[in-house]
Structures are given as structure tokens and as C-alpha cells.
Amino acid sequence: MTTTTSRDLELRAIVDATAAAVADAPDKAAALFRATGDSGDGVRTDLRIGRHQVTIDEPPALGGQDAAINPVESALAALVSCQVVTYRFWAAKLGIPVDDVHVETEGDLDVRGFFGLDDAVRPGFGEVRLLVTLTGPAPAEDYARLKDAVDAHCPVLDLFRNPTPVASRLA
Template identity: 50%
Template sequence: MTLIQDQSSPIADVSAQARAERLTAAGTAWNERIAADSRAAQLTYSVTGRGIGAVGTEIRAGKHRFLVDEPGALAGDDAAASPVEYALGALVSCQVVVFRLYAQALGLTIDEIEITAEGDLDVRKLFGIDESGRAGFHDVRVKVDITGPDSAEQYENLRQVVDAHCPVLDLFANPVPTSGALA
């Protein structure tokens, strides 16, 4: 990710114990919050983008800022990852979070986790050459590499649980009602 400003607190590696404590505390807090008021389960995210350069975008998400661009072959300056690369990155990062969350809940240990997502995209619709296909990915493959002391069967069960609960995978796998309007 290309940052526009330095982040005040970079992500530091944490011990397995510290991770477990944070995951447990977060799960407990959310369960209590939602039990007290079910409306607390509803979150709204807002992200704003401003066009820069040839086809680049400066994104603001809360206190965070980052750039999105395209490679030169797609009219960009190649100053940052492309929108579809960020989409795959969002999928990978959400999977990491949910793997950690459910490993903790199921009493499994993840020593290391690395996830790769690949997506196939046909640019004919993007460029108006053929309107019959999809503009987005027509196939996405996610490869999860986990090391730890638990059995392959337990990690496969974990993968199935994660796939059922990962918000960004859900965005990829299911249509989401989306509307647009000029301001």
C-alpha cells in the first residue's frame, strides 16, 4: 500500500498470548454490546476518494489515507496498487482476521498464516469491446497456507468456518445491492 502520510502507530508483531487476549476481549466486548442493544451490531463504513493524476485516486478512510492507481497499460502512472489489487488485498486481509478470530474461538493455534488471492479479469467489457461479459473478476482463487500444531482436518474445518463468516468473501461471493447517484 502506498501511504500518503506516515501512520502514527505501525502494526507491530504480537505474541500468541497477546493476540489471544485481544481476540478474546474484542469478542467478549462485542457480544456484551450486542446483547445490550442489537442495533450495536449494525456498522456503516465510509470511504472517500479524490481523483489525482491520470487515473489515480487518493482514498480517505477515517484517519488513514492511501493511493490507488493503474499500471501504464491501463492509463495510470503505476504509483500504487490498482483497484482490483486492493479488492484482492481486502479479501486476503479479511481472511487473515477471520482465520485468527475463529482459530482462537475453536482453540486452534496458527503459528504462521499467509494467504494469496488471484483473480482473473477480462478487460473487454471495461474498454467497451464486448458488453456480454463481466466487468469484474470472473474467477477468484484463494490459497491459505497455515502452519501450526493442529491437524490438517482441523485447519480444513477452520477454513470452512472462515469462509462462512468472512465479510469480504461474502462481498465477492454474493450480489450486494448497490446504488449510485450524482451529487
């Protein structure tokens, strides 16, 4: 049994409108995202992302006050939320009914890399694991096909899986 929700129709309309808008002008597909941040008390960072104010902090063991999630937790949160969004869009695009998307993630980080205690240890995650639970009326084969599409198109998953050029300079 296949059911199409109003959410699916709205998401499919966004996909179709975007495809039409960039079909003859690929330069219209380029999007620029920005975030700015300033140091706060301790190691807290006060961020402005579009119209939003966000705080990132560290636990006391890393010099913070645990006033908010820490940077690596925010990276995991970005991955989880991007997975949810990508599952929703691709389910709508492929016509696969999904009632709910639940994503859990965890990452292993060895702080010796961050603190420079062992140059052989990378400062970032050594491994990140995702567990996605989909509920809905579609057969398992459809959800496997959906997972493959999401794995191929999730922007934040791509950031985790592939090197991204970063230019860093002092102002």
C-alpha cells in the same frame, strides 16, 4: 498440543465483549465504514479512509503512472487481509492454535468488459482463487473446521461471493 497465545486471548476477549454488547441490543452491532476519493493526475485516485490516506493508480497501459496498486489489486488485497483477520479471530474463538496465516490470491479479469468491447463479458473478475497456508500445532481436521468457519464469516469473501445492493447517484 494446544497453545494459547496472548494474541488469542486478546482476540477472544474482543469476541466475548462484542457478543455481550450486542446480546440485548442487536442495533449496536451495526457498523458504518466510509471512504472518499478524488481524482488525481491521469487516472490516479487519492482516497481518505478514516485517518488514512491511500492512493490507487493504474499501470501505463490503462492510463496511469503505476504509482500505486490498481482498484482490482486493492480488492484482492482487501480479501487477503480480511482472510488473515478472520482466520485469527476464528482460531481464537474456536481455540485452534495457529502460528501463522499466509494467504495468496489471484483473479482473472477480461478487460473487454471494462472497455465495453463485449457486453457478454463482465467487467469484474471472472474467477478469484485463494490459497491459504496455516502453520501451527493443530491437526489438519481442526484447520479444515477453521477454514469452514472463515468461509462462512469473512466479510470481504462474502462481498466477492454474493450480490451486495449498491445505490449510486450523482450529487
